[in-house]
Amino acid sequence: MVDYSNQVMKLGTLLFELLSEALSLNSTYLRDTSCDVGQFAFGHYYPSYLEPNLTLGTIKHVDVNFITVLLQGHIGGLQVLHQNTQIDVTPVPGALFIICDPSPIWLIPNILECQLISNDKFKSGQHRVPANTAGPRVSISSIHPSSRTYGPIMELLSEDNPAKYREFSIPEFTAHY
Structure with a gap:
C-alpha cells in the first residue's frame, strides 16, 4: 500500500501539472499554491446483494477533495453521470480511473476545488456505485x-x-456541507 500510495502521489503531481496547463497557467501553478499537499487512501468494500433494488449502494455524489484516483477491482459497479445518463465504467485490469467531465481523461476534479478555482472551466464529475x-x-x-x-x-x-x-476555507465548507 505504501508503494502504491507513493506512485499515486507521483501521478497526482503530474495531473496537477496537466490541470494547470489546461487552464493556460504555468505547469507548477496548482502545486505552487499548495493544491497537491496531502493524500489519503481508502479501501471500499461493496457486498453483493440478493435484491439490489432494495438497497441504495453509494448514491450519486461529487467528492469533496481535489483529485480522486480510483483503482477498481475486477467487478464493475462504478457509474458516472454523462448528459443526464448513468454510464457504467467497465473495469480494466490494473487501470486507474480518474473522472473529469467533459474531458475524456478519467479525473475527478471536484466542486470543492477544481470547479471553484477554475471558475467553472472544469466541471465536477458526479458518480455513484x-x-x-x-x-x-x-x-x-x-x-x-x-x-x-x-x-x-x-x-x-x-x-x-x-x-x-x-472564497472560503475548508472548515467553513465542511461545516456547511
Whole structure:
C-alpha cells in the first residue's frame, strides 16, 4: 500500500501539472499554491446483494477533495453521470480511473476545488456505485485534499469572466456541507 500510495502521489503531481496547463497557467501553478499537499487512501468494500433494488449502494455524489484516483477491482459497479445518463465504467485490469467531465481523461476534479478555482472551466464529475448482485466489489480511492482557502484563480478572472464563487476555507465548507 505504501508503494502504491507513493506512485499515486507521483501521478497526482503530474495531473496537477496537466490541470494547470489546461487552464493556460504555468505547469507548477496548482502545486505552487499548495493544491497537491496531502493524500489519503481508502479501501471500499461493496457486498453483493440478493435484491439490489432494495438497497441504495453509494448514491450519486461529487467528492469533496481535489483529485480522486480510483483503482477498481475486477467487478464493475462504478457509474458516472454523462448528459443526464448513468454510464457504467467497465473495469480494466490494473487501470486507474480518474473522472473529469467533459474531458475524456478519467479525473475527478471536484466542486470543492477544481470547479471553484477554475471558475467553472472544469466541471465536477458526479458518480455513484449502485448495489448489485455481483460481488463482493472492492476498490481503493486515493484522494488529494488540501487545507488552503479556496476561491477562483485571479489570473482566470476578467471583466468578461467575473468570479462565480466566493472564497472560503475548508472548515467553513465542511461545516456547511
